[in-house]
Amino acid sequence: MQQLLVLSGKGGTGKTxxxxxxxxxxxxxxxxxxxxxxxxxxxxxxxTVEPMTTNYFGMAKAIVDEDVCIECGQCQKQCRFDAIVHxxxxxxxxxxxxxxxxxxxxKVICPVGAIHLESCIxxxxxxxxxxxxxxxxxxxxxxxxxxMLVTQVKKQMMEQAINTDFAIIDGSPGIGCPxxxxxxxxxxxxxxxxxxxxxxxxxxRIITTASRFGVKTFICVNKYDxxxxxxxxxxxxxxxxxxxxxxxxxxxxxxxxxxxQGNTIVDIDCASGRAVGQIYETIxxxx
Amino acid sequence: MKIAVLSGKGGTGKTxxxxxxASVAEKASxxxxxxxxxxxxxxxxxxxxxxxxxxxxxxxxxxxKCTGCRKCVDFCRFNALxxxxxxxxxxxxxxxxxxxxxxxCPENAITESDKPIGRIERGISEKVQVHTGILNMGEASGVPxxxxxxxxxxREDELVIIDAPPGSACIVMESIKDADYCVLVAEPTIFGTQxxxxxxxxxxxxxIPFGVVLNKCLDEDNPAESYxxxxxxxxxxxxxxxxxxxxxxxRGEIVSRIDPQYQTIFKLILxxxxxxxGYATTSRT
Numbered sequence: 001m002q003q004l005l006v007l008s009g010k011g012g013t014g015k016t017x018x019x020x021x022x023x024x025x026x027x028x029x030x031x032x033x034x035x036x037x038x039x040x041x042x043x044x045x046x047x048t049v050e051p052m053t054t055n056y057f058g059m060a061k062a063i064v065d066e067d068v069c070i071e072c073g074q075c076q077k078q079c080r081f082d083a084i085v086h087x088x089x090x091x092x093x094x095x096x097x098x099x100x101x102x103x104x105x106x107k108v109i110c111p112v113g114a115i116h117l118e119s120c121i122x123x124x125x126x127x128x129x130x131x132x133x134x135x136x137x138x139x140x141x142x143x144x145x146x147x148m149l150v151t152q153v154k155k156q157m158m159e160q161a162i163n164t165d166f167a168i169i170d171g172s173p174g175i176g177c178p179x180x181x182x183x184x185x186x187x188x189x190x191x192x193x194x195x196x197x198x199x200x201x202x203x204x205r206i207i208t209t210a211s212r213f214g215v216k217t218f219i220c221v222n223k224y225d226x227x228x229x230x231x232x233x234x235x236x237x238x239x240x241x242x243x244x245x246x247x248x249x250x251x252x253x254x255x256x257x258x259x260x261q262g263n264t265i266v267d268i269d270c271a272s273g274r275a276v277g278q279i280y281e282t283i284x285x286x287x
Numbered sequence: 288m289k290i291a292v293l294s295g296k297g298g299t300g301k302t303x304x305x306x307x308x309a310s311v312a313e314k315a316s317x318x319x320x321x322x323x324x325x326x327x328x329x330x331x332x333x334x335x336x337x338x339x340x341x342x343x344x345x346x347x348x349x350x351x352k353c354t355g356c357r358k359c360v361d362f363c364r365f366n367a368l369x370x371x372x373x374x375x376x377x378x379x380x381x382x383x384x385x386x387x388x389x390x391x392c393p394e395n396a397i398t399e400s401d402k403p404i405g406r407i408e409r410g411i412s413e414k415v416q417v418h419t420g421i422l423n424m425g426e427a428s429g430v431p432x433x434x435x436x437x438x439x440x441x442r443e444d445e446l447v448i449i450d451a452p453p454g455s456a457c458i459v460m461e462s463i464k465d466a467d468y469c470v471l472v473a474e475p476t477i478f479g480t481q482x483x484x485x486x487x488x489x490x491x492x493x494x495i496p497f498g499v500v501l502n503k504c505l506d507e508d509n510p511a512e513s514y515x516x517x518x519x520x521x522x523x524x525x526x527x528x529x530x531x532x533x534x535x536x537x538r539g540e541i542v543s544r545i546d547p548q549y550q551t552i553f554k555l556i557l558x559x560x561x562x563x564x565g566y567a568t569t570s571r572t
Contacts, residue, residue: 008297009324010297010298010324010326011296011297011298011299011324012296012297012298012299012453012474013297013298016478035454037455037456037459037485038295038296038297038453038454038455038481038482038485039481040296040477040478040481040482043477043478043481059364060364078386078390080344080384080385080386081385098457098460098464101383101385102364103364103365103383103385103387104362104364104385104387105385105387105390108362108387108391139455139456141455141460141485141488141492142455142456142457142459142460142492143456143457144428144430144456144457146454146456147427172454173297173298173323173324173453173454174323174324174452174453174454175324175422175424176323176422176427176428176429176458178456179323180425180427194298194537195537196536196537196538196539197326197329197330197537197538197539198302198324198326198329199537201324201326201329202326205323205324205424208424209424209425212425226533226534226537227534227537227538230537251533253505256475256505256507257507259476259477259478260475260476260507260508260510262477
C-alpha cells in the first residue's frame with residue numbers, strides 16, 4: 001500500500017483541510033488521522049457507520065499501596081520525573097500520574113514491595129469500517145505516549161485495508177514523537193506550508209526532520225496570497241532542496257464556510273478547492 | 288504572575304496573542320514553550336545574551352564490567368536497551384533517562400553521560416525578556432526543555448507570558464501546570480471549536496482560571512463563540528480577521544508596537560487578566 005502523509009511543522013496551516021480534500025479527490029479507500037492530541041478529520045469525513053471504539057493502553061503507571069508503604073522516601077529520591085508526592089497526613093507517598101512515565105524505578109527501589117505498575121487507559125482508538133476504512137484516535141489529556149498511539153492508528157488502518165493500494169494520513173504539527181511515529185513507513189509526505197516568517201521557519205525544521213527518513217516530499221503553500229513574496233521564497237527553497245513544489249492555494253473565506261458545514265473544500269465549488277484539485281493532479285502523476 | 292497561552296489546535300494565534308501581551312506590559316518575560324516549532328523570537332528578534340544547552344542523561348555501558356546478565360535490558364520499559372553481539376546496545380532516541388538500568392546493574396557497569404537535546408536562548412527585546420526553547424531536530428520529546436525553561440523561580444510581581452505548544456499532550460500540561468491564568472485562543476471553525484473543548488477540559492482539570500480570546504473572527508457564525516456562550520466561558524478579547532494583520536504577522540511584525548488599535552486591544556486583554564487573577568488570589572487566601 002502506498003501512503004501519503006500530510007504534515008506542516010507549524011500548526012493551523014491547513015493540513016486537515018488539504019488532507020480531507022485529497023481523500024475526496026482520490027477516493028482513497030483508507031485514511032487516518034494521526035493528530036491524536038487534537039484530531040479533527042472526523043468532522044469533515046461523513047461517516048455512514050458508527051465507529052468501533054477500543055481502549056488504548058499506554059505505559060503502565062506506578063501505584064503505591066499505602067498500607068505497605070513505610071515512608072522511607074527512597075522512591076521519591078530516585079524518581080527523575082518528580083512524580084512521587086509525600087502525603088504527610090495519610091503517612092504515605094502517592095504517584096502523580098500526570099508526571100509518572102512508567103519507568104518502574106520506584107518499584108525496584110522500594111524495599112518493602114509497596115509499589116506496582118498498572119496499565120491504564122491513555123486514550124481511545126476509533127475505527128470506521130464501511131466502504132472506506134477510517135482510523136482515528138483521541139489521546140487522553142496530558143498523556144506522554146502520543147507516538148505509541150500514532151503507531152496504533154496506522155496499524156489499525158493497515159490491518160483493515162489489506163487490499164487497498166492507496167491511503168492518506170493526516171499528521172500532527174511539530175517535529176517531535178508523534179510526527180516521527182507518523183513518518184515512519186510512509187512513502188510520500190506532502191508539506192502544507194504557510195507564507196509567513198513562522199511558517200517558513202517551521203517548514204524548514206519539518207523538512208530536515210523528514211529528510212532523515214528518505215521519504216519523497218512534496219510542498220504546497222496555503223493562503224499563498226497573504227504574502228506572495230514569502231510564497232516565492234518557499235518555492236525557491238523547494239527548488240534548492242530538490243523537493244517538488246506542487247501548488248499554491250489562495251486564502252478563501254469559502255473554505256471556512258465549507259468546513260463549518262462539515263464539508264471538505266472540494267465538496268463545494270470554491271477557489272481553494274480548485275487549487276487543491278490541481279495539486280492532486282500533479283501528485284497523482286508522481287505516485 | 289504567570290499567564291499561559293494555549294489553544295489545542297495549531298495556528299489559531301497563540302504566538303500572536305502571547306507576543307503582544309508581553310509587548311504591551313510595562314515589563315514582562317516571554318517564554319516560548321513550543322520548543323518543536325518556536326516562533327516568538329522571529330517577532331521579538333531579541334539581542335541574545337545567553338545560550339544554554341539542555342541535556343538529558345543517557346546510559347553508558349562499560350563492556351569490561353558487563354557480564355551479559357541482561358537485567359538492564361529486562362528492566363527497561365522503553366526498549367531502549369538490547370543485548371546484541373555479546374554487548375548491551377543503547378537506543379538513545381527512545382531512552383527516557385530514568386536511570387533505572389544503572390540502578391539494577393549488579394556489576395556497576397552502567398554510568399551516565401550527558402546528551403544534548405536542545406538549547407535555551409535568552410535575550411531582550413525592548414522591555415521584554417525573551418526565553419526561547421529549541422528542540423534539536425530528530426529528538427522525540429521537548430519536555431526536559433520546558434522543565435528547564437520554567438524552572439527559574441520568578442517573583443510574584445513579575446509578569447511571565449508562556450507560549451504553549453499546540454495539542455493537549457504531556458508537553459502542554461508541563462507548560463501550563465504552574466500558570467495563574469490560561470488564555471485559550473480559538474479560531475471560528477469547527478476544528479478550532481473541537482480543540483478548544485479539549486483545552487477547556489484541561490484547564491478545568493487543573494483548576495486554573497481562564498478566558499478565551501476569539502481570533503480571526505469573520506462576519507459569520509462563530510462556532511467557538513457559541514461554544515463559549517453555551518459553557519458560560521468568559522470571552523476576554525476578540526480579534527477580527529484582517530488582511531493587514533495577516534500580512535504584518537506573516538512578516539514577523541509585533542502589531543501592538545506599530546498600530547495603536549492593536550495596542551489597545553491587547554492592553555485591555557492584559558488588564559482584564561490582571562484584574563481577574565487579582566480577584567482569584569484574594570478569594571483563595
